[in-house]
């Protein structure tokens with residue numbers, strides 16, 4: 001049982017702000033289904049992100065682009081049913097908010113109404129500001145996402161570190177300030193230099209959550225399947241693996257197959 005978990009009954013966006021103000025770090029992980037969300041919540045994670053990385057780790061796509069709003073809502077419902085304490089944030093998937101702010105609001109409302117999640121996340125800065133503002137004005141909390149924004153992979157052409165050049169770094173800082181002034185409650189900073197992430201975290205009042213953005217941010221996020229070692233092929237420098245569940249699950253499955261094949265399962269105690 002984590003001591004930290006006892007401090008807050010239910011995580012809200014206001015508590016996240018208090019945590020930043022007090023210098024208490026925020027722990028976030030992705031989650032996509034009921035059973036793992038129960039474990040994350042029981043362990044005391046602050047935020048569960050129903051990320052569009054579900055497209056990669058749950059559905060096997062190469063990018064996050066194909067996942068649909070209905071599929072995200074399905075994952076979000078499963079997570080929300082499991083969670084008592086964590087804040088549940090859901091990614092607006094590619095194509096549901098970039099074009100038209102009314103459509104963006106409609107997508108965000110569907111997620112909130114149908115899933116019972118607490119907030120949504122959107123990738124981008126000034127380009128999506130109108131949509132962010134419209135969603136916020138409907139009372140829906142928004143988390144921003146800057147730096148390496150995987151929904152733009154076809155524009156970037158590569159998953160390398162973003163904002164290494166001064167011009168892009170300045171735009172990122174400006175975007176973070178715009179999102180904070182608009183009323184976003186937090187912003188994810190993905191795969192950018194640690195120094196820049198630290199500067200952004202100092203300059204904006206809202207919490208920053210880093211992934212591949214160093215240690216001078218207000219919180220950290222990892223993709224659950226990566227940190228548990230279920231995915232094997234993805235090994236960026238920032239990823240710390242806390243387990244090797246690929247091997248763990250495979251070993252269990254091999255034992256099961258062996259037991260079934262040699263007639264050892266079920267035994268006398270395992271039948272009626």
Ligand code: KIV
Pocket residue numbers: 030049050051052053054091188190211221222223
């Ligand atoms: O979809 C996702 O998992 C994310 C995190 C990497 C921040 O956006």
